[in-house]
Amino acid sequence: MSVTIALDAMGGDHGPQVVVPAALKVLSEMEDVRLILTGDQDLLCGLVAAHHGTLGARLIVQHASQKVEMDEAPSQALRTKKDSSMRVAINLVKSGKADACVSAGNTGALMAIARFVLKTLPGIDRPAIVSALPTIQGHCYMLDLGANVDSSAENLYQFALMGSVLASAIDNVPEPSIGLLNIGTEVIKGNEQIKQAGRMLTQSHLNYVGFVEGDDVYEGCVDVVVCDGFVGNVALKSSEGVARMVRYYLRESFQRNFLTRLAGLLVRPVLKTFRERMDPRRYNGANLLGLNGVVIKSHGGADITAFAHAIRIAVIEARKDVPKHISAHIEPWLLEGQAV
Amino acid sequence: MSVTIALDAMGGDHGPQVVVPAALKVLSEMEDVRLILTGDQDLLCGLVAAHHGTLGARLIVQHASQKVEMDEAPSQALRTKKDSSMRVAINLVKSGKADACVSAGNTGALMAIARFVLKTLPGIDRPAIVSALPTIQGHCYMLDLGANVDSSAENLYQFALMGSVLASAIDNVPEPSIGLLNIGTEVIKGNEQIKQAGRMLTQSHLNYVGFVEGDDVYEGCVDVVVCDGFVGNVALKSSEGVARMVRYYLRESFQRNFLTRLAGLLVRPVLKTFRERMDPRRYNGANLLGLNGVVIKSHGGADITAFAHAIRIAVIEARKDVPKHISAHIEPWLLEGQAV
Known part of the structure; x- marks a missing residue:
């Protein structure tokens, strides 16, 4: 077409x-x-x-x-x-x-x-910014990544619906699994909007699997991660920051002295594969959904x-x-x- | 003592x-x-x-x-x-x-x-969970990491004050620099609580440098990062998730075949240095401040x-x-x- x-x-x-x-x-x-x-x-x-x-x-x-x-x-x-x-x-x-x-x-x-x-x-009610993120298992879609702050339960529900349709259309997944980003074992488990959105999603026809935490995102345990735009933006940018720090540490480890630089040359193809897989350019292009x-x-x-x-x-x-x-x-x- | x-x-x-x-x-x-x-x-x-x-x-x-x-x-x-x-x-x-x-x-x-x-x-008013996080330059303190959701501007101000005292006492920094975690170039720059906290910090005697974004945290551009507990918890756990994914990718890159495994053996000491620097155990121990x-x-x-x-x-x-x-x-x- x-x-x-x-x-x-x-x-x-x-x-x-x-x-x-x-x-x-x-x-x-x-x-x-x-x-x-x-x-x-x-x-x-x-x-x-x-x-x-x-x-x-x-x-x-x-x-x-x-x-x-x-x-x-x-x-x-x-x-x-x-x-x-x-x-x-x-x-x-x-x-x-x-x-x-x-x-x-x-x-x-x-x-x-x-x-x-x-x-x-x-x-x-409001468009959301969504992007594919790499996970250990492949990728997931996360939204909202910064278009909305103070999202209501209804907004979060709409994000879930849109994310589900996107994952289904792009990746041909029949019923994409959806997680609501929350904080886990800490004192207060989420705010009212998130609890309410969780209840709405449980009652919906969507394949809602429950709350997920920040580290679950990259495990690839769900196809779609739903969150408020402030939270999603901070999570995304923190992740980019960590990935950059890791690349910096790795480069530095191989540049410490003559021997480590030589070792770096020997494993160049391996590090190239690794860098390519980590390359953020492979994930450039967010959707205003x-x-x-x-x-x-x-x-x-x-x-x-x-x-x-x-x-x-x-x-x-x-x-x-x-x-x-x-x-x-x-x-x-x-x-x-x-x-x- | x-x-x-x-x-x-x-x-x-x-x-x-x-x-x-x-x-x-x-x-x-x-x-x-x-x-x-x-x-x-x-x-x-x-x-x-x-x-x-x-x-x-x-x-x-x-x-x-x-x-x-x-x-x-x-x-x-x-x-x-x-x-x-x-x-x-x-x-x-x-x-x-x-x-x-x-x-x-x-x-x-x-x-x-x-x-x-x-x-x-x-x-x-409320205690906060604070921990040191690794940065490219050393480390920074981030709070709150999950004790409070829906923090008010006053709460954020108190977190900034406590974080400043902590960094000063532990690291002997005379006037620790403080950043307020916000979203940057996106549609709506932060919510009301954050804008208000920013105004309060600007007028205070604290060494407040302004808003920082998620990726700035790991650059080490400030000594103390202040945020709501929900946001901080998600940022921390997302970061842990990315770091785990990167370690997984790296291990996988070296285990693809006989030659890459051999290469992995050759650079074992370098990878060990890298892993030690990335070791989350070096940062275990959060403070209920x-x-x-x-x-x-x-x-x-x-x-x-x-x-x-x-x-x-x-x-x-x-x-x-x-x-x-x-x-x-x-x-x-x-x-x-x-x-x-």
């Missing part, structure tokens, strides 16, 4: 310097994919040529005269950047000219503009490899039409709840 | 099988330390003998007829286990017969009993090495008399706030 992906070519720390070569990389690898670069037309056409790419049926440029800055307030970007590369990319999804969009730009602005332009799906359209957020600092991965995720989700699946699984009471 | 530490010898997954040899290990290493084992007298005396230890001036047993179970409700333990090894150990701190106590038992029960018996320090006495919580599953480390932490904190230092730094407005 042919899909078209709009790429915010000006977003992210490196802008078109990363987006253009990543786009060409994906086009060379994947059939039946069309890409639309949004941003400064002259700049983008020049870069495509410089990277030996050709504009045509599979790669076109859609001019956008503005750019959302990385530190710009989302409300300001929404109000004043109506011709930004980010907004133009989202508009292409809205108009149906693209099946999904990818941006490495300002997360807050992306969420605000996508929500304004595309709207949330009926029955979903719950919108009426597929919007993928790349890390701002993504390089070509990482941004290409985010494009591939957009292709997969566009092909699977995840928003349609979510709509099909929204329960009547969620729609009623929203109508009130 | 001679100190006496009470050890809940029946607590934890392994009880006296770990506590007794760990106690003997510490006694053989450290001068001027006296240990009191609380629990079943006959069992403990037998185990001390079996491990070739001698009871006497430096090691005594204080009989306790009960034991708090690992899954027991804190309220029940508080009400019905008045002669438990845990409570007897805490009572020894209360009566001044011990300068600190260590338990690997049920965290909730330990917090409830310690709070009931020892009380919180004047000006401190804010109580009128030093109470150290060991991981429930601690082995001899890990439990011995928790005892050493108790010795250091008892010698430094951390609760006295906290009391000396409590600001008048905190006492007034509490009187209302």
Whole structure:
């Protein structure tokens, strides 16, 4: 199935310097994919040529005269950047000219503009940021990773529903197992929202397995981990921090002296396998789930490899039409709840 | 300075099988330390003998007829286990017969009993769980790690004050830098409690440097990281999970085939250095900070090495008399706030 992906070519720390070569990389690898670069037309056409790419049926440029800055307030970007590369990319999804969009730009602005332009799906109060995380057994999906703070029990329930549909659609798991992130053996087991969400999930048709703790996430004991955005963001970033520290320790252990450096050379292929498996670029590309359209957020600092991965995720989700699946699984009471 | 530490010898997954040899290990290493084992007298005396230890001036047993179970409700333990090894150990701190106590038992029960018996320090509303965490530069202290959920701005402020005093007392840092754990570039930067705590800390005499994110923790950019207990617990356990996954990946990379296993043998000393640096046992021993006495919580599953480390932490904190230092730094407005 042919899909078209709009790429915010000006977003992210490196802008078109990363987006253009990543786009060409994906086009060379994947059939039946069309890409639309949004941003400064002259700049983008020049870069495509410089990277030996050709504009045509599979790669076109859609001019956008503005750019959302990385530190710009989302409300300001929404109000004043109506011709930004980010907004133009989202508009292409809205108009149906693209099946999904990818941006490495300002997360807050992306969420605000996508929500304004595309709207949330009926029955979903707030979109959530979801990403696949590596586990010992493979991967799991965790949401919300930072779009919402102070999530209510109803929000958490909606996250669980959306995560379940996503895991099912992408990985062909019939009934993805869902865990609610909580604190375990400590004094007070979770707050009221979590307890209430647990009760709602127990009574639902979803494959809810109960509370999970932070360390369970990486064991891979569930397919979907549900949590408030503040908690999820801290968990994700702490995990990234630990992984970085471990890589630092490992490098340092092999660089202590001549002998350890020699040992490092001998085991280079093994360490390469290890590093590749740990490579965070393999997991770049988070989903703004719950919108009426597929919007993928790349890390701002993504390089070509990482941004290409985010494009591939957009292709997969566009092909699977995840928003349609979510709509099909929204329960009547969620729609009623929203109508009130 | 001679100190006496009470050890809940029946607590934890392994009880006296770990506590007794760990106690003997510490006694053989450290001068001027006296240990009191609380629990079943006959069992403990037998185990001390079996491990070739001698009871006497430096090691005594204080009989306790009960034991708090690992899954027991804190309220029940508080009400019905008045002669438990845990409570007897805490009572020894209360009566001044011990300068600190260590338990690997049920965290909730330990917090409830310690709070009931020892009380919180004047000006401190809730005790917090704090532990040292490894960073690229050394270590930092993080609190709260799970004693409190839904912490108010005032609670967070008190955690910051206590963490600052702890880091200053233990590491001799004159003005420890303090960061408030928040989410960064995402849609909504933190909730009201965190924003308010940030304002309070900015106006205080503490060396507050601002918000930090999850990945900053392990960079070691601050001496003290302050957060709500739910968030801290999830961050800590996620970090443990990632570290475990990384060790698993690394082991697996070296065990793929004959050649990689051979490579693993060649770099054994390097990997040993790395593993030692990553060893979570080196960080075993969390502090229940804010109580009128030093109470150290060991991981429930601690082995001899890990439990011995928790005892050493108790010795250091008892010698430094951390609760006295906290009391000396409590600001008048905190006492007034509490009187209302």
